[in-house]
Amino acid sequence: MSKFGKLSSPKEKGDTVFYIFNTLILGAAFLAVIYPLIYIVSASFSSPFAVTTGRVWLLPVDFTVKGYQAVFNHKDILTGYKNSTIYASIGTILNVILTVAAAYPLSRKEFKARSFYMKIFVITMFFHGGLIPTYLLMNDLQLINTRAIMILTAAINVYNMIITRTFFQTNIPDELIEAARIDGMGDIRILIKIVLPLSKSIIAVITLFYAVNHWNHFFAALIYLNDKKLFPLQIVLRNILVLNQVDYSMMENISLEEITAREGLAELLKFSLIIVASLPVLMLYPFVQKYFVKGVMIGSLKG
Template sequence: MDHPTIGDRISGALIYAALAVILVLVLYPLIYVLSASVSEPSAVIEGRMWLFPVDLTFTGYNKIFHNEEVLIGYRNTILYTVVGTAINLFMTTAAAYPLSRKDFAGRGVITAILVFTMFFSGGLIPTYLLIKSLHMINTIWALILPGAVSVYNIIIMRTFFQMSIPPELQEAAAIDGCGNLQTLWRIVLPLSMPILAVMVLFYSVGHWNSYFNALIYLSERSKFPLQLFLREILVKGEVDNMVQGGAAMIGQDQQILDAEIIKYAMVVVANVPIFLLYPFLQKYFVKGIMIGAIKG
């Protein structure tokens, strides 16, 4: 076994040092936001809290979970994410599997047409007029159907099917009497759990973080996703509905302090589900990126 040279040791040390710096840069904002959400607001504003919580308090979370609109937003976001991801997964699989089959006539032309849409689109105004003409304004479908399928994800899944599912296996299934749908359901999908997990991660994160379509197409606050309420708090500063009593009862200073801690608590609450989901799918996420980098 060869011993590492001095150059190898130096390069290894530099790599570990760079990774340590990146780790600090990534972790510090996360720890800061989490600590700020459970710290005394005055300590955060005055800069006395810089890493760990100061004067532990859960006032921000208490106000959030006692606010009806936030709970409605949470419910709506979960609904949009689950339904949207299920439709995305179905549509992507339905498109990717035929395109992965060498015996599918015209697959090159269809792939070219799909790729064309990645570079050119109708734009916001034509899309809005289309959604309006389909009577989907202010409905869940305005958030889900326009993005029901991603060409990029179709290419990733198609490449996985081509490289990871042996054609001989599908031919053997056909000899045994399986049709195309049976082959897909009984043979291909059970062997494609890694790419399915990647698609679930891609699509669910996209739905969970999406707010622009809701901002354009939804008008009733009862249908707003959580991200729209988060946007109001972080961008527009609309925290009056969460600060109980108003300035007349608790004073303007206290209202500002409560608004500050609510912002941090809201960021934590809005991102916890994705943080919980990602560790279980992280290894598949990396694999999905590598699959997409290989020419199909």
């Protein structure tokens, strides 16, 4: 804007007021979001006593890692972590394969049946069977209380499929595919050998969308699983953070001193748990933020 500085000189005063207001709005949003985040991190490293008496307000007080020790000694949490890792990794691989397999044929104009297939996908965005009929189906398929259900529910997200298709349509030149056909390549080989290597960025985008969804999802596990051994992390989190069920027998090596501070420790454990549970996503986040933004942008194009 400085380029136009001279031109707008009569308005400069009004502009200064505008920019001050603007900075205030952004500053307020920044503080409102970052303060709770800082507080959780600080609380998770403070002594239980400091947290429960309200002495923590910005930085850790009486630095300790006891909360984290409690988290890593809690069997349910470890099992949940392991399960969530399994569901998220296998689930995401399946998601990406199915999504690409649907999106690629639907992106090709010469594929005459594509509008018919597309309808099959789009209709599900507006109509769905609902909670109970879906539950009954899972029951009939004998998927209740299995690991498979955590991978098979929502294996294709139609929105992600559409952004992938839009990407293929706008980024893969037709000439390239025609040339490959002339060379005698079939569509399956073209997809694997030519299209996929050119589509790394969209695959990164949908992989991240799916992986974060798997990691954060809890409702499918709530209704379909009742075997403790299969619970993903989010269900364990719900039991501890929301229903307030901290099971002390789950903590190994619990000392006498710690038992006396049970209540405080339970509070501390919650803060540490929030950090540990969000860590995989939050650690990736700074590096992959641009991919997420890209995904939203592609999605906003009319496909």
